[in-house]
Amino acid sequence: MKESRKNHIRPIVLSGLLAMAVLIFAVGGWAVLYKNNLPAPVKQDLAPVAANSGQLQTKPGSSWNAGVYSPNRLSQAAGKVMAPRMVITPAKAAVKAEAAVSKNNAQNHLPAPNKHKTVYLTFDDGPSKITSKVLEILRQQGVKATFFVLGEQARQRPELINAIWEQGHSIGNHTYNHNYHDLYSGFTEFWSQIKQTEEIVRNITGVRPQLIRAPGGTFGHFDQTYFHLLKQAGYSVMDWTVDSGDSRRKGVPAADILKESVADMNASRVILLLHDGGGHEQSAKALPEIIQRYKSAGYAFGVLDAEMQPVQFRVSDAAAKASRNGPSRDWIAANIAPNRELFTSGKALALEVGLLETKLLPGEYSISEGQYRVPLRAVVERLGGRVNWDSASRTGKVVWNGRAIIADAARKQLTITGADGRQQVRSADVQMIGSSLWVSLRGLLEAAGHAPLTTAVTIDERRVKTL
Ligand SMILES: [Zn+2]
Structure with a gap:
């Protein structure tokens, strides 16, 4: 036996x-x-990865409202038909390969493979009057999305940027005017539109968009300089994996948009290109059913962020050969590296006021024109004061250190009432960012009688002390 x-x-x-x-x-x-499939020698992060090309059947999108882009002409100029592909950084590709290996191993031992599928709905060219409708559908369906907004539109409709933000969606940068001729004539023009739009959004939400989507997609537009410098500056450029086709021409019917949007329900990650710019009523019309189909297929809905591995089309021959003015070394030194600091300033700001101390984490404060700018309520309340928002006068009423201070963003002033009842008005850089009042730290501390200051920056932190 x-x-x-x-x-x-x-x-x-x-x-x-x-x-x-x-x-x-x-x-x-x-x-x-x-x-x-990775290039040798590996010089940069834009290597096409054939292993992933199977799930990327998309053609570069064209926007009918920009009118310059012609995929056909581009393909002819390049001498062959080019399909965009996902590109991955070599380091991350190796990690991904390892992850795939261990997943394969795991699948051989586990009875039920863990199928995790995520769809990222993305809306470009807004905000417009369509955006409210899109937001309403997303709210009803209980899903989040990513909006790549145009600075020109955001400036005209700040309330919609705020609504997108407050509903928990992600906001990316889609340049200022979407004009291909301007944007792709040289990197510095593209850059200035990114910064212009970034400032508009930051003034509304208080946060700088770190995600960028190139108008028309990167394919046929970006060369290595665009990819490289944007990455060095701290941005993440994101193309898409599925094009809904809603901007192929004017008035694509909702049925067609739906069909193309759900063409591949097997991919583990779908980044779906849709539009909420003016004239895209059909996209909003198709949206509820698009969401339903992805839900039925077991997809989770995610918002894009700059930490995730980007999907980027490769550089076309035509774009690589196009003669453009590259930025000078001096320009790069002055603009690109300092910009990265905006996203990687990992230092906390420590505030010592009397016996109390608090720390603002990176992202909780900003530095503008050499001055610390801080959210009023967070700072005052952590340091023993109180802040009440007066919605009638739209001002913040601070009680701190025996003084009353009224912070007024509309008048850009602080009104200080001392313990003796005497009143003093000072002009101050008070700003409403989203639903928070922000002030210059120096202005606030001086108004509260906590000046003068000493400031220090060490390798670990920034520290401000009042005597
Ligand atoms: Zn666009």
């Missing part, structure tokens, strides 16, 4: 070993293939 059991066990062990060998060979071979 023992013998026969042994005989049974041996083939099982052998076949197990054989299976492992096959698996190792398959995985190893695949990993080699995968590796070979």
